[in-house]
Amino acid sequence: MSDLNTPHKRERRKEARPGELLEAALDLFVEKGFAATRSEEVAIRAGVSKGTLFLYFPSKEELFKAVVRENLVRHQTEGAEEIARFEGSAGELLEFLMLEWWRRYGATKASGISKLIMSEANNFPDLARFFQEEVITPGHAMVRAVLQRGIDRQEFRPVNLDLAVHSVITPLLFLIMWKHSMGPCCPQTEQIDPEAFISQHAQLLVRGLSPTESP
Structure with missing residues (x-):
């Protein structure tokens, strides 16, 4: 009834x-x-x-693009707005950006999309190009803006920004690959605490980027 x-x-x-x-x-x-x-x-x-x-x-391709826009692009748009409003130091902002990326994406099942792209990009170049244009390029630009902000405020020393962006992002991608591959197979004693790892990495980056005193 x-x-x-x-x-x-x-x-x-x-x-x-x-x-x-x-x-x-x-x-x-x-x-x-x-x-x-x-x-x-x-x-x-x-x-x-x-x-x-x-x-x-x-099509399945359009469905995949919609999934990416809902689970990645939307969060990046929100992140860019939060960066613009952030009032702390560049170092604090960098750590905030990295941790929020993990909490909103890396820690969710949607992070498996990154592993999918890495493994299937060669077979689906159009989707790889889409991912590059809508996710990777804007994401790199966001990190680059944070680094440039630190340089402009003399909180960071001038560095090659293209390489520095990869220094920020690569360990985050490692966490995703670990999560979706070896992580579930390893004993508890060998598990990685993602947020502790990210915080330490961010602090190491900030220390390395800090201006050095003249001898």
């Missing part, structure tokens, strides 16, 4: 379907990879028909 106290239940579910589809797609992309995930599986996991899936996302 239908519940007469919950009218328009079907209509409300239809409105929620894009979010349900993105959640189901994220789960499957992280579990199986892009190539092995079939659109039919996403629809089944979301509890809708394949036709409904294609109503919102006309």
